[in-house]
Amino acid sequence: MKYLRRRLDDYLDEVFPALPAIAIDGARGVGKTETARRRVAAVFRLDEAESARLLAAGGRSVLESEPSVLLDEWQKYPVVWDWTRRMVDDHAPTAILLTGSATPRVGAASHSGAGRIVSVLMRPMSLTERGAAPGGLRLTDLFAGASGYTAESPLGLTDYVEEITASGLPGIRGLPPRLRRIQLDSYITRIVDRDLEEQGALLRRAQTLRNWMRAYAAASSTTASYTAILNAATAGLTDKPARSTTENYRDLLSQIRVLDPVPAWTAALPPMPRLKVTPKHQLVDPAIAARLLGLNARGLLGGIPGAGESLGQLFESLATLCVRADAISVDATVGHLRTRNGDHEVDLVVEDPEARVVGIEVKLAREVEDRDVRHLCWLRDRIGERFAAGVVLTTGPYAYQRPDGIWVVPLALFG
Template sequence: MDYQRRALDDELDLMLSALPAIAVDGAKAVGKTSTTQVRAASVLRLDSRSVREVVAADPASILLRPRPLLIDEWQNVPDVWDVVRRAVDEDRTPGQFLLTGSATPKEGATAHSGAGRITRLRMRPLAFSERGNTTPSVSLEGLLAGNLQVEGHTDIRLPDYVEEIMASGFPGLRGLPPRLLRGELDSYLRNTVDRDIPEQGLSVRKPAALLDWLRAYAAATSGTASYTEILDASTAGMSEKPARATTAAYRDALRQLWLLDPLPAWAPIGKEFTRLSQTPTHHLADPALAARLLGLTQRSLLDGAGTPLGPQQGTVLGRLFESLATLSVRVLAQRAEADTAHLRTRNGDHEIDLILTDPEGKVLAIEVKLSNTVTDNDAKHLAWLSNAYGDQIIDRVIINTGPAAYRRPDGIAVVPLALLGP
């Protein structure tokens, strides 16, 4: 099949034209290998044991291969990182090396961070706009640039969004029949627990307990439940609970594998907000993993099944739709050089789902609503932020499941997720 370009491709091409080495990071199955190998003259696959053994015996031998050289799953032989770094010190010719990694190596595994030599690029699962079932009419880059024009119409409705939550943004899983897809998601999670975490050097004594913790984390999707709440929910009814240090180690390992993708709290620059919470909102790499962990189906989600964990109100479906929107916005925002965070005051009286900050420190504020209509109540937190942050606000947007993109009389843009693109 022909390679289908993604939002990240323009960013990667620009880097390759000017920089000698790029490392593409992200969870397994997000498409790192497919994206990088189309740009490579040679490929070194370090997920193969026989190849690993040869390279580990003489890491510098990789420099004999044609370039651009793709080193796939480089973290399996961490010494190659330092080989690439030294090669770049000697020769700054652009586009020599591509490295992909599905895990952050243990601290001390490499002699040097690679700063200034190897540029890191994050890759996530497919944004909604990359899934081939919609034609976006509203550009996120345009919104960040102050473009006031917002228009377009879509036939995508709530059941279609639910179908996309379940279908997964992992490219290799797209189009599988539901039964096979469920099996692949189960295998993904089981392999993480049984193989990937031990490869990080952490022994998992009770795999079932770790999966229970992941289920509780999935129930906290798009919320700010404390890690204590997540642990308590995962061990309800257990007489012997794992130590907090143990679950903290598991959590760190899952983040190193990019399986957890929490959204940080916003820390505004040059403006005092003294009552902002610093708790992240919780997200797994792909909302489909959360739905699978919770045992949900398209039908049960539409029937309102599931109990969310944490202080935020709403349904599990609302949380998963917000996670899908968050994934999509993060993919597009990275391309636009914008950082993504969330805002919540400590007492919870104000919350804004997504705060995008451009390189000049100005803000695009986004609320996500599982609704095909928008009310004044849906816009109240955006109005509050406008009053509090003034001319630092570029624009205000509500992402919803409606049929049309438009601007309200108060200037807030209403954009169905299906119409939001690069």
């Protein structure tokens, strides 16, 4: 299968091995191992007994005999994290990539890699990384003050719906629909039956966890409260699980990167009105959320009660995935903004290391009206020169800049 380059590849081209130790985190199946192994002289798969035995016998000297190594699924043998940290301190000649789909289970000893090991998060593929869309206007352009860009999108609503359900996981998205559905079901089952158990979880009722995941899927792109999610997950149950149990579910799903919330953006100067600090819920891949909800492309487009609202939420999930993939190119953070009283909200706020901001709204619509940009204009007025650009991502046909300076960009032409 042809390798599809990621934005993370561009990042690694620039920083590795100048940075001698990089940990690539991410959920199972996002492509971490395939991306990392192309850059090293030796690979140690630590979920295989032979590699673990070799390192147990030879210690860090085994690593130091190679110019560059990949420690795949490093959390299975967490001592290698500390070896890596010490090798950086000792200026060892070996460059190291570590990949993992979970943090070490509770009780595994490892020290912070702060200042020694750089961590980056790999997510499922964006539309441009999949080769499903041409891209065009990037965050680098927006922060640089782009102007004059116009283009026509080759994608329409049905194409976006297909990409929502097709998955950005490399091993799944190229399959025929039935096989893709089977693989997504298998992915979800593995989370419940194996991945969380490997994290030390004792699940008495697997169906409760499935219900909890489904509730998070239904809350995609919202800031639904804990109570709302609990009620959705336990509808019809008189014996509801304790809060400590459900918070443990949330923490475990976060540890294996299945939950991928968008944090609230907290503004520095100038002063802002009180902002909510609640994260916006997202699962790792909108296709997994759709599958948990029992929604395929036909269902999302076919007028099933509630499907329209779900489609809007999942389109924002897809857009969020695309924005986050491109953000690594400018070392930017991605958050969301909502004032406490709900007067103003911006779906995504991208902030670069110079504290400049690109505000992004996501609209499941072909056309953009003045009311669709009012929150972006409000943010521009509040933060002044820090505001680099405002963008509305749509399903429409054309990219252009409005007279008020706000960009209207089909999602296929972003990134």
